[in-house]
Each structure stands twice: as structure tokens, then as C-alpha cells.
Amino acid sequence: MESIIVAKDLTKDYGENRGIFGLNFEIKKGEVFGFVGTNGSGKTTTIRHIMGFLKPQKGSITVMGLDAWKDSCEIKKYVEYVPGEIAFPDLVDGTTFLKAQAELLGLENMDYANYLVDKLQLDPSANLKRMSKGMKQKTAIVSAFMADKDILILDEPSTGLDPLMRETFVELLLEEKAKGKTILMSSQSFDELEDVCDRVALIFNGRIIDIANIKEIHNIGYKTYKIEFLDREDYLKFKKLKYEIVRDQEKYSQVTIKIEDKNLNRLFNTLKNYKLKFISEIKYNLEKYFKDVLAREYQKQEKENKLENMSLRKVRKVIKHEHKKVEKKENLEEKNEKFFNKPKVKAEKKENKMHKKEDKQVKKILKKDKKQVEEDKDV
Amino acid sequence: MFSKALFKQSMKANWVKWLSATLSTCIMLAIVIIVLGNLGINNIRDSLKAVFTQADQQSYLKENVLDSYDIYLSSVGLENTLQTMDAGTYQTAYGLIVAPYVDAIDQYRQENDGAEPDETALAEIRASVVETNAPLLSLGGGTIGMSFTLEEAKMFLNELYLTYDQNRFTPDDQLSTNMANLLRTTYLNLIYTNAYAQAQGQQGSTSAQAEYSATKMRELIAGAMDSYQTPEGEFDESLYKADALANITTMMRDVTYYTYYNQYIGLGFSNEDANQKANEYAIAVKVIADTTINTYELWLAELTTDESGAPLELTDEEMQSAITQARDEATASITDQIDSEVAVALEELGNMDIYGLIVGAIFFRIAGLLMPMVFVIMTANSLLAGQVDSGSMAYVLSTPTKRRTVTVTQMTYMIVSLFAMFALLTITSVIAVFISGGNAFAINYSEILLFNLGAFLTMFAFAGFTFMCSALFNRTKYSMGIGGGISIFSLVCTILGLFGSTIVPSAMRINAMNFFNYLSIITLYDTVSIMSGSLSCLWKFGILLLIGIATFIVGIFRFDKKDLPL
Numbered sequence: 001m002e003s004i005i006v007a008k009d010l011t012k013d014y015g016e017n018r019g020i021f022g023l024n025f026e027i028k029k030g031e032v033f034g035f036v037g038t039n040g041s042g043k044t045t046t047i048r049h050i051m052g053f054l055k056p057q058k059g060s061i062t063v064m065g066l067d068a069w070k071d072s073c074e075i076k077k078y079v080e081y082v083p084g085e086i087a088f089p090d091l092v093d094g095t096t097f098l099k100a101q102a103e104l105l106g107l108e109n110m111d112y113a114n115y116l117v118d119k120l121q122l123d124p125s126a127n128l129k130r131m132s133k134g135m136k137q138k139t140a141i142v143s144a145f146m147a148d149k150d151i152l153i154l155d156e157p158s159t160g161l162d163p164l165m166r167e168t169f170v171e172l173l174l175e176e177k178a179k180g181k182t183i184l185m186s187s188q189s190f191d192e193l194e195d196v197c198d199r200v201a202l203i204f205n206g207r208i209i210d211i212a213n214i215k216e217i218h219n220i221g222y223k224t225y226k227i228e229f230l231d232r233e234d235y236l237k238f239k240k241l242k243y244e245i246v247r248d249q250e251k252y253s254q255v256t257i258k259i260e261d262k263n264l265n266r267l268f269n270t271l272k273n274y275k276l277k278f279i280s281e282i283k284y285n286l287e288k289y290f291k292d293v294l295a296r297e298y299q300k301q302e303k304e305n306k307l308e309n310m311s312l313r314k315v316r317k318v319i320k321h322e323h324k325k326v327e328k329k330e331n332l333e334e335k336n337e338k339f340f341n342k343p344k345v346k347a348e349k350k351e352n353k354m355h356k357k358e359d360k361q362v363k364k365i366l367k368k369d370k371k372q373v374e375e376d377k378d379v
Numbered sequence: 380m381f382s383k384a385l386f387k388q389s390m391k392a393n394w395v396k397w398l399s400a401t402l403s404t405c406i407m408l409a410i411v412i413i414v415l416g417n418l419g420i421n422n423i424r425d426s427l428k429a430v431f432t433q434a435d436q437q438s439y440l441k442e443n444v445l446d447s448y449d450i451y452l453s454s455v456g457l458e459n460t461l462q463t464m465d466a467g468t469y470q471t472a473y474g475l476i477v478a479p480y481v482d483a484i485d486q487y488r489q490e491n492d493g494a495e496p497d498e499t500a501l502a503e504i505r506a507s508v509v510e511t512n513a514p515l516l517s518l519g520g521g522t523i524g525m526s527f528t529l530e531e532a533k534m535f536l537n538e539l540y541l542t543y544d545q546n547r548f549t550p551d552d553q554l555s556t557n558m559a560n561l562l563r564t565t566y567l568n569l570i571y572t573n574a575y576a577q578a579q580g581q582q583g584s585t586s587a588q589a590e591y592s593a594t595k596m597r598e599l600i601a602g603a604m605d606s607y608q609t610p611e612g613e614f615d616e617s618l619y620k621a622d623a624l625a626n627i628t629t630m631m632r633d634v635t636y637y638t639y640y641n642q643y644i645g646l647g648f649s650n651e652d653a654n655q656k657a658n659e660y661a662i663a664v665k666v667i668a669d670t671t672i673n674t675y676e677l678w679l680a681e682l683t684t685d686e687s688g689a690p691l692e693l694t695d696e697e698m699q700s701a702i703t704q705a706r707d708e709a710t711a712s713i714t715d716q717i718d719s720e721v722a723v724a725l726e727e728l729g730n731m732d733i734y735g736l737i738v739g740a741i742f743f744r745i746a747g748l749l750m751p752m753v754f755v756i757m758t759a760n761s762l763l764a765g766q767v768d769s770g771s772m773a774y775v776l777s778t779p780t781k782r783r784t785v786t787v788t789q790m791t792y793m794i795v796s797l798f799a800m801f802a803l804l805t806i807t808s809v810i811a812v813f814i815s816g817g818n819a820f821a822i823n824y825s826e827i828l829l830f831n832l833g834a835f836l837t838m839f840a841f842a843g844f845t846f847m848c849s850a851l852f853n854r855t856k857y858s859m860g861i862g863g864g865i866s867i868f869s870l871v872c873t874i875l876g877l878f879g880s881t882i883v884p885s886a887m888r889i890n891a892m893n894f895f896n897y898l899s900i901i902t903l904y905d906t907v908s909i910m911s912g913s914l915s916c917l918w919k920f921g922i923l924l925l926i927g928i929a930t931f932i933v934g935i936f937r938f939d940k941k942d943l944p945l
Contacts, residue, residue, distance in 0.1 A: 081777035087769035090392035103384035
């Protein structure tokens with residue numbers, strides 16, 4: 001299939017290890033490609049290169065074979081864009097804005113725009129400045145989608161949308177996908193990407209660490225179950241059977257097993273004869289996949305010690321953040337407590353001081369009053 | 380290269396700013412031109428000017444009085460000389476002065492077979508004899524007690540030959556009496572001619588008036604000479620001073636009365652009124668004449684005699700300087716009595732065009748630039764840097780619109796809006812000038828058009844500069860801080876520089892403040908040159924235009940090549 005967007009060794013160094021470094025990726029026609037990564041990892045910078053707003057320091061990026069920097073105007077004939085930061089031109093309301101935008105696009109037929117407005121339940125007559133974040137996002141989406149061009153570049157398009165609207169938006173994206181459009185979107189939400197994308201790139205510190213194929217993740221070929229037994233005996237008996245045990249928690253009579261899809265029936269036949277407290281599937285999804293990738297990456301980087309101290313610290317932080325829910329939860333919680341309590345202690349001390357001061361002042365005033373009373377008496 | 384949609388968008392975004400800047404400036408301008416024009420703001424200046432003119436006139440009058448006084452006394456001296464000269468000296472004088480003319484006429488007769496020369500021939504002979512004889516007389520006049528410069532000699536000889544033609548005589552026949560009469564009459568004729576010329580030179584005098592005052596002067600001097608009686612012993616001019624005072628003041632009074640009476644009649648006053656008014660003036664002039672001569676005499680006495688009243692022994696030079704000083708004191712006007720620097724300052728104040736100062740230097744260069752400048756700074760920023768900073772530029776650039784199209788369109792909007800603003804201002808100011816009296820007014824139409832053109836070009840330069848800053852920077856704070864900051868700085872420098880510029884009268888001027896004018900490009904908007912009608916403002920306007928064009932171009936090219944955080 002034809003490649004629509006091709007990045008070759010795309011580099012933009014902002015110094016201090018910020019920017020993007022040697023990005024390589026290809027987006028095929030009709031493909032939905034996702035970008036995921038932490039804040040400041042380089043998603044927006046990459047998108048700005050595609051839009052021709054930034055000039056690559058090294059390497060190149062082409063859209064439909066056209067250089068994104070040199071032929072940026074030509075490319076815009078095929079590209080529609082929802083920017084990450086929503087700031088509208090200085091115009092009165094949404095309708096005026098959409099009309100102005102249509103005029104710039106040379107768009108005369110507003111049928112599709114009206115369809116989008118209905119679909120997203122947008123009231124475009126609202127004042128642009130007074131719009132909520134979600135409203136602004138919807139307006140931006142309409143203004144981009146209404147031209148109905150072949151390529152969609154979306155920078156975190158679902159931020160600010162409520163969960164229901166997010167679903168509608170995903171629906172809309174799937175509609176566009178069905179039309180055969182090529183879509184590049186960045187997002188913070190793994191679920192959203194998993195629902196829409198064919199492939200997702202993980203960007204980390206300006207480098208693409210991994211490109212995941214969603215289909216492969218979904219068809220991983222095995223499942224993971226967590227099982228807790230009511231009887232200790234059953235638990236011990238089950239352990240003797242030849243199932244692949246990933247995790248064993250004796251204290252609670254719990255096991256986590258990994259089982260190939262073809263052996264599922266065997267498992268459930270076995271379990272018929274056991275008394276279970278619960279059984280739950282631990283789903284394997286994009287989030288988990290990338291966590292694994294990140295952890296591996298971290299280990300690799302630490303071993304090779306390729307990065308400078310500064311960036312290592314950053315890497316550690318990210319990993320800590322990723323793992324805090326699972327492994328270092330308690331530790332972190334303790335730390336957090338200490339951290340959050342510190343200012344509290346300080347505040348308390350301050351308050352005490354204030355109270356003392358106030359007491360002193362009150363005393364002074366009282367003394368003065370007494371003196372005056374006495375003086376008055378003397379007089 | 381141009382996007383209509385974007386242009387419309389810019390208009391929608393900036394029309395409020397444009398309207399408020401335009402309206403407020405138009406209102407200010409109308410107020411300045413109409414209201415100040417009708418307030419008679421130049422009244423003080425006019426009255427100051429009147430004081431100086433009056434002082435000049437008075438001092439002229441006083442000089443005149445003292446001149447007449449001198450002539451009066453020297454005429455008596457001349458009469459004395461004429462009466463005491465011996466026959467030999469007359470003989471010499473005849474030989475020196477008259478004989479060449481008589482010879483020339485004789486020669487003409489011989490050449491023309493005894494025919495008498497007619498008027499034109501006589502005039503030719505006269506001219507040639509004057510030409511040859513004047514240098515001789517100016518050199519050798521001393522031998523007969525007369526001294527002339529070359530010019531004076533020419534005038535004297537011309538007059539003398541004219542007089543001689545009226546009453547010719549031969550050298551054998553009572554030469555002394557005839558010569559004395561000839562010289563006397565010539566002298567009186569000269570006095571008449573001089574007085575006539577002087578009177579006619581004065582403003583507003585008719586030839587009848589000139590004739591009257593010249594005749595009066597001649598009568599005066601003739602009277603003075605007639606009154607001379609052979610004194611016992613040496614001639615003493617002090618004996619005639621009292622007569623001189625009385626006669627001159629009377630003559631001045633008569634002449635003034637005659638002049639003003641005729642003027643008032645000419646202006647349509649009734650006989651009675653004209654008589655009364657002319658009388659008032661005549662008496663005032665008589666008093667001034669009287670005072671002047673008295674002051675002169677008192678000063679002269681004070682300077683040339685000692686405490687007991689005996690005359691001091693003075694050299695000619697000392698005597699001359701005493702006379703000059705006495706004359707100066709007697710003719711001193713109000714302006715001579717104040718300190719020279721103050722007098723200069725006052726005179727400058729009298730000549731200053733307050734109206735021009737307020738309209739040209741203060742309104743057009745400062746107040747009238749402020750609102751357009753605020754508009755330019757804000758608009759230039761919002762056209763590019765503001766949209767890049769907020770990110771709204773992304774919507775324009777995500778459509779098939781080139782960056783060059785964006786910058787060219789925004790520049791066009793900037794220039795068109797400024798042009799419209801100043802077109803309205805020009806119309807307002809032309810109407811205001813028309814209401815205030817058109818070209819007869821302190822500022823004429825061509826000046827007002829140049830003022831507006833200059834203001835437009837100044838703002839064009841600022842628009843280019845702020846536009847360039849807006850194109851160079853991605854952040855509003857830098858675009859506003861540098862573009863706006865430098866623009867406002869220029870305006871403030873112009874305000875400070877005003878106190879050092881030559882439009883402000885020297886009494887209020889601080890020369891060091893002129894330094895600020897070198898820091899501001901508004902200095903190129905040369906309103907002084909416009910008001911004085913010189914063309915040096917035009918090349919300065921050219922520079923402003925070039926600055927604007929250059930900065931716009933730099934901005935446009937730079938914007939094409941830079942990274943945009945959108």
C-alpha cells in the first residue's frame with residue numbers, strides 16, 4: 001500500500017535533551033496511526049513538522065511525497081488539522097468562525113459541517129470566548145473535519161470532551177476511517193487509541209521506542225486468569241496440576257495462571273470440581289503492553305548507561321510513576337503522606353504563631369483600656 | 380498573495396480599535412483647529428507685537444525730532460557762515476561750483492550756433508557737470524568751509540544747478556549776494572526734497588501729506604535763517620535753542636494734525652470727530668517732541684559741563700560721543716529700557732505663532748500621533764505575533780494559505796486601515812480649517828495637507844517597525860515589548876525634545892533637551908519646515924517612507940523562514 005506520511009531520521013534538538021531525535025515512521029494509506037507518550041515527549045513537535053510549522057534540523061518528513069516544509073501550502077489541500085492548543089481567532093461566535101474558516105478553505109457546501117455540528121451536539125452560535133473547553137474542542141473538530149479531506153492530523157483531539165461525547169467522537173473517527181481516510185492522532189488515552197488505531201507509536205524522550213500493532217496485541221494467543229480458592233486443599237491440589245503459574249500468593253490461596261487459548265476448555269473442565277471464591281481475567285491491553293516495553297527500555301538504558309545522568313533521572317521518574325500502582329504503592333503512599341504533611345505541619349506552626357501574636361495584641365489592648373479607665377478615674 | 384477571507388477576518392477583529400483611534404483623533408483635531416482658532420489665542424502675541432511696533436514708531440519719531448533740531452541749529456550756523464564769508468571766498472566758491480556749469484552751457488551755445496539749450500539738453504549738461512565736478516567738490520570743499528561726501532556732493536550740485544537755472548547771474552554783478560542767495564536757496568530746496576522723500580517713505584502717507592510736511596519743514600528752516608541777526612562777537616547757537624524747540628514742536632504738531640485729520644476724513648469720520656482725534660494725536664506728538672529735545676539738551680548739558688555749569692574741556696571725539704549718548708538717551712524706546720536678553724525673548728514671543736505651535740508641533744507631532752500609535756502597536760501585534768502566541772494562526776495555516784499570503788494580507792490591512800484613518804483625519808482637518816476661515820487663517824490648506832501626509836508617513840514607518848517585530852517574535856510580550864516599547868519611547872522623546880526645539884521661544888527653551896530629538900524618528904516629521912514653507916520636509920518624508928517599506932519587507936521575509944509553535 002501507498003505510504004502517505006513518511007518520516008526519515010526526523011530531528012529537532014531544542015537542547016537539554018528536549019525535542020525529537022531521529023524519528024522514523026511510515027503511515028500507509030487508510031491507516032489510523034496513533035502517538036502516545038508522556039507530556040513533553042515530542043508528539044506535538046512531530047505533528048508541527050508534518051504541518052510545516054517547524055523546519056527539521058535533520059532528516060525529512062513528506063506527506064504524499066511532498067516535503068512538509070517546502071510544500072507546506074500544497075500539502076494543506078489534503079490535510080485537515082486539529083491543534084493541541086485551542087485558541088480561536090478574534091471573532092464573535094462559532095458560526096462566524098466556521099464561516100470564515102470555510103471561506104479560507106474555499107468551501108461552499110456546508111452540508112457536511114452541519115452534519116458534524118448535529119453529530120457532536122454543538123451550538124455554534126455561542127460566543128467563542130465564553131465557550132467551555134469541550135465546546136471549543138468540538139468547534140475545532142468541526143472546523144477541521146468539515147473540509148472532508150483525505151488526511152487527518154489530530155493533536156489530542158478528545159481532551160475536554162465528556163465520556164459520552166468521547167464515545168461519539170470515536171464513532172466519528174471510525175466513520176472517517178471507513179471512508180478510507182488516513183489518520184494520525186496523538187492521545188493520552190490508551191483506550192481511545194486501542195479502539196481506533198491500527199498501529200500506535202510510543203514516543204519517549206523524543207524517540208520512538210516501539211510501534212505496537214493493535215491487532216497483534218488483541219490476538220496475543222493466551223489469557224491470564226487470577227483464581228482464588230475457598231478451600232486450602234483445593235488450592236494445593238490445583239497447584240499440582242500442570243498449569244503455567246505466573247504468580248502464587250499462598251497467604252490468600254490465590255494463583256495467577258497463563259493459559260493458551262486452545263487449552264481454555266481443559267481449564268474450565270478442571271475447575272468444575274473446585275470451590276472457587278472468584279475467577280477474573282487479567283486483560284492484556286495496550287497500556288500493559290507499553291508498560292512492559294517501558295520497563296524493558298528502562299532496564300536496557302540503565303544497563304547500557306547510554307543516557308546522561310539528567311535523563312536517567314527522568315527515566316526513573318517515569319518508571320516509578322508507571323509502577324507506583326503495582327509495586328511501590330505503599331512506599332510511595334508513605335512518601336506522599338510525609339510530603340503532603342510537611343506543609344501541614346508548617347501551616348500549623350504558623351497558625352500557632354499567629355494565635356500567640358493575636359493574644360499578645362489583645363492583652364496590650366486590654367492593658368491600655370485599663371490604664372485609660374484608671375486615668376479617667378483620676379481625672 | 381492576498382486572501383480576502385483573512386482580510387475580512389482582520390477587519391472584524393480590529394475595527395473597534397480603528398474606530399476609537401480614528402474618532403478620538405478626529406475630535407481632538409477638530410477641537411484644536413476650530414475652538415482654538417476662534418478663541419483668538421494669538422491676541423497676546425498680537426498685542427506684544429503692537430507694543431514693539433509702537434516703540435519702533437516712537438523711537439523713529441524721536442529721531443526725526445532730533446534730526447530736525449540739528450538741522451534747525453546748523454541752518455542758523457549756515458546763515459552765519461554765509462553772512463560772514465568775505466568776497467574772496469565767494470569768488471573761490473563760484474569758481475569751484477558754478478563756473479564749470481556756466482562754462483558747459485557756453486560751450487553748448489558755441490557748438491549750436493548760439494542757441495539756448497532746451498530742457499533736455501540742460502538736464503544732460505547738468506548730469507555731466509555733476510559727474511565731473513562732484514569728486515572735486517567732495518575733495519576740495521574744505522577751502523570754502525563746506526564738506527561733502529561724494530553722494531552728498533552730487534545731490535548738492537544737482538540741486539544747485541537747478542536753482543541756478545531759475546536765477547542766473549554773472550560773476551561781475553554783486554557776486555557775494557548772489558552766491559549767498561544761491562547757496563541758501565539750494566540748501567532749502569535740498570531740505571524740501573529730503574523731507575518730501577522721508578514723508579513719502581512713511582506708511583500710509585499720500586503725496587499731499589508729503590508735500591505738506593516738506594513745505595512745513597522748509598518754512599521752518601527758512602524761518603530759522605530769517606531770524607538770524609548779526610550777533611555781537613562770535614556766533615553762539617545756544618541763543619537759538621529756545622526758538623528751535625518752540626518752532627519744531629509747533630511744526631510737528633501741525634504736520635501730525637494735518638496727516639491724521641486727512642486720514643480720518645478719508646476713513647469717513649465727521650469733520651468734528653476728525654478734528655478732535657487729530658488734535659489729540661498732534662498734542663501727544665508735540666509733547667513727545669518737546670520731551671525729546673529737552674531730554675537731549677539735559678543729557679548733553681550733564682555730559683559736557685561740570686557741576687558749576689562751566690563747560691568741560693572736551694576733545695572732538697569726546698564731544699561726539701557725548702552727543703551720541705545724549706541722542707540715544709533721548710530717543711530710547713520701551714524696548715531699549717529692558718535687558719537685551721529679555722527684550723529678545725519678548726520680541727520672539729511677539730513673533731511666535733502660538734496657533735502654529737499648538738497645531739503643528741503639539742497636536743500633529745504628539746497628541747495626534749498617540750492614538751494612531753496605540754492602534755498601530757496593538758494591531759500589528761494582533762495581526763501576527765498575537766495569533767502565533769495564542770495559536771489561532773494554526774487555523775489559517777492549516778488551510779491552503781501560504782505564510783507569504785498571510786503576511787502580505789495582514790500588511791495590506793495595516794496600511795489600508797492607517798490610510799483610511801488619515802484620509803478621514805485629512806477631511807476633518809480641511810473642513811475644520813474651512814470653518815475657521817479658510818486660507819485667511821493662520822494655517823492654510825497646503826500646510827494642513829502636508830501635516831496630514833507627514834503624520835501618515837510617520838505612522839507608516841511605525842507600522843512597518845511594529846509589524847516587523849510582530850513577524851520576528853512568536854511571543855506577544857516580546858513583540859509588544861520591543862515594537863511597542865521603542866515606538867512609545869520615540870513619542871516620549873519627541874515630547875521631551877519639544878522643550879529643546881526652536882519652535883519654543885527662547886524664554887522657555889532648554890537647549891540640552893534638543894538631544895532627545897536625535898533619539899526619535901518622529902524628528903523626521905519636520906513640522907517646522909512645513910510651517911516655514913521650506914521643502915526640506917519632503918526628503919525627510921522620503922526617509923520615513925523607506926523605513927516603513929524596508930521594515931515591512933524584512934518582517935515578511937523573516938516570517939516565511941521561522942519556526943511557528945502552532
